[in-house]
Amino acid sequence: MPVGSGTEDYMLIVSGSSQYAPFLKAWKDFKDSIRRIIKDQPGWAEVKPSQRRGEMQAWCSLKGRDDAEAAYNYYTQARGVLVHLFKTSRSNGDFGLLKCNCTSLFPDLSGRSHSPNRSGIDVGGVNQYLGRICGVPTPQYTVPVASTYSYASHPQVHPYATPQSHAYYHVPMQVVAPQMSAYSTSASGLPVNMGNGAYLTEARxxxxxxxxxxxxxxxxxxxxxxxxxxxxxxxxxxxxxxxxxxxxxxxxxxxxxxxxxxxxxxxxxxxxxxxxxxxxxxxxxxxxxxxxxxxxxxxx
The missing domain is CATH 3.30.70.330 (RRM (RNA recognition motif) domain)
Structure with missing residues (x-):
């Protein structure tokens, strides 16, 4: 499939210790890190605890093959970091493993290139997780999710996003069903109704x-x-x-x-x-x- 055809999605998963890889501390840190590497803007991003004890997993969706390859090559150079690159056609939404660097960290794989148990990355688990939180149409999860971009349905709200580090601005959206109001506090200390969505901003x-x-x-x-x-x-x-x-x-x-x-x-x-x-x-x-x-x- 030609590069830049706009018919493929990529999912990059980077695993390791945030002690040696600071970009794995939170999704904001990972997204800021990956912005310096790729040409286009990254899509949905998440950082969560890995199945490997004491490590974190950073997930980020990418659109272009060039950006996906650039990000993969960059993070495979980091010390002790596992990198897995998945690809899917937008027509089916079923992600498949494209490549990984398992053999560089686990040289005793006996000819295999990927170890689900030792890396904590299972292809089936990846599709189930994405289907559950992103509305990706996999065989296990086929409920469509309306969004402005492919991964917008997962709210990227994390414990570190305190009022001191972010300001909240109300974004009017059409309400299709009654909801309970949800409130947060702006950087100036004022209550903000976030029931219909909000933008996270910061001073750079x-x-x-x-x-x-x-x-x-x-x-x-x-x-x-x-x-x-x-x-x-x-x-x-x-x-x-x-x-x-x-x-x-x-x-x-x-x-x-x-x-x-x-x-x-x-x-x-x-x-x-x-x-x-x-x-x-x-x-x-x-x-x-x-x-x-x-x-x-x-x-x-």
Missing amino acids: GIFINNLNYKVGPSDLLDLLRTVGNVVDYRLLRDTRTGGFKGAATAKFATKDEAMHAVQVLNNTQHLTKIIHVRLDTDTTVVGEIQQPIIANGSNM
Whole structure:
């Protein structure tokens, strides 16, 4: 089947200890990690405990063969990490194992390339799990799930998503049946009704003030590259005169990098001026909740 035909889906499963592979700590960390490797955006992602004691499993759906191969090749280079790549045609939804690196971690497989027992990855179990939580039409699970993209039916809500790390914004959706209201708390401490879905956002940008008026784009980029993987930056100019205002904004690949930039750059000297740096108020959408949750554990 030709690459980029749009008729195949891929599921990447990465297993290992989060102590040696930090991207296995939570789905957000894994999704941020995989974004740096592939060209297109990843689809549904999840991180859950593995059947292998003390390890985690990260699952992520991918659309293109090139992206699937790039992600597989990248994670197989990580120390002590098991990687399994599955493929399916969207016409049947039944995932099959394409390849894995079991033999690199279990050299005594006696000619076999995959060990379901030792890796904790069973092909049948993968299809049952996906059918149960993603609405993938497998022989065991044939109930169709209406969604805007293939894996949107699984709410990506995890214990680490505290009000301090995410802000919730209400997304109006058509209600087809009465539901109990579900509430969470926004970053400002206000209650938010999440019964009809919500977007998860986080601040990945910084605001820099008191820059030297001689600073140019290359000067700003050189400064930002010292603290993280910058994906966008802009010098702010006066709307009337077009002159540089001594301020700038920048966005990083992750919230952690943005916070690191604030800690490192704030109140430091740059081109004879003491600059002031804080997190920007603009936020980036990092996930979506399409089913009601009770975030505080109460019955409200």
